[in-house]
Amino acid sequence: MAKHPTDPKIEVPSAVDSESYPDSDAVAPPSEATPNNRLSRRSFLSHLGAAGLVAAAPPALASTSASQAPPPGATEEALTEGRVALNLRVNGQSHSLQLDPRTTLLDCLRENLELSGTKKGCDHGQCGACTVHVNGRRVNACLSFAVMHRNDEITTIEGIGQPDHLHPMQVAFIEHDGYQCGYCTSGQIMSAVAVLKENVGPTDADVKQAMYGNICRCGAYSNIVAAVQQVRHSSS
Numbered sequence: 001m002a003k004h005p006t007d008p009k010i011e012v013p014s015a016v017d018s019e020s021y022p023d024s025d026a027v028a029p030p031s032e033a034t035p036n037n038r039l040s041r042r043s044f045l046s047h048l049g050a051a052g053l054v055a056a057a058p059p060a061l062a063s064t065s066a067s068q069a070p071p072p073g074a075t076e077e078a079l080t081e082g083r084v085a086l087n088l089r090v091n092g093q094s095h096s097l098q099l100d101p102r103t104t105l106l107d108c109l110r111e112n113l114e115l116s117g118t119k120k121g122c123d124h125g126q127c128g129a130c131t132v133h134v135n136g137r138r139v140n141a142c143l144s145f146a147v148m149h150r151n152d153e154i155t156t157i158e159g160i161g162q163p164d165h166l167h168p169m170q171v172a173f174i175e176h177d178g179y180q181c182g183y184c185t186s187g188q189i190m191s192a193v194a195v196l197k198e199n200v201g202p203t204d205a206d207v208k209q210a211m212y213g214n215i216c217r218c219g220a221y222s223n224i225v226a227a228v229q230q231v232r233h234s235s236s
Contacts, residue, residue, distance in 0.1 A: 086147055091159030099146055106130045106141035109156060117157035117186045128214030131187040132156050138194040157186035169193050172227035180218035188214050192228045
């Protein structure tokens with residue numbers, strides 16, 4: 001038997017070259033324990049490194065898989081840009097859009113479709129300046145997401161009438177001076193047109209109640225009511 005080159009207490013078979021013993025797997029594999037059930041320094045470090053790799057590998061693989069897997073049905077463009085494909089029908093025309101799903105109908109109309117007649121007032125559904133029609137009913141565009149209106153018919157003030165072909169309600173607002181600064185006027189007219197189709201009583205008080213959600217900061221309420229009543233009487 002020969003002595004171990006670094007540890008005299010360990011004997012190695014004489015048939016093995018003692019100088020190459022530390023690198024020989026035939027004599028003592030890295031996982032084999034030394035006498036007295038003690039692991040050599042090399043075996044200990046090998047076990048420690050292997051255990052670290054095994055412990056670290058599964059979470060890393062799981063994290064990679066989770067981050068790279070796209071949601072079912074998502075296109076690469078929608079995934080990378082955080083947008084959704086949407087088709088809106090506004091004033092009789094279809095528009096194909098890519099929108100952030102948090103975009104309100106009001107912002108979509110103004111910023112994406114450049115229909116600035118619909119005004120942003122309070123942005124909390126309290127002033128009525130953003131009133132539009134959805135399937136014939138008036139809604140506050142600031143309180144509704146654009147993605148909620150696939151397949152809906154949306155009408156804005158631009159779809160009610162144009163300068164060369166005004167709606168009767170627009171004509172009545174001009175005749176009765178139903179506006180001053182004009183900021184709330186588009187929302188007032190959209191609500192007034194909707195009132196023509198709603199079950200509203202015949203009196204001025206009934207009209208005031210029906211138009212309650214539209215605020216005129218200039219205080220032209222009596223003129224607005226007069227304009228609405230004129231169109232109601234002429235169309236009855």
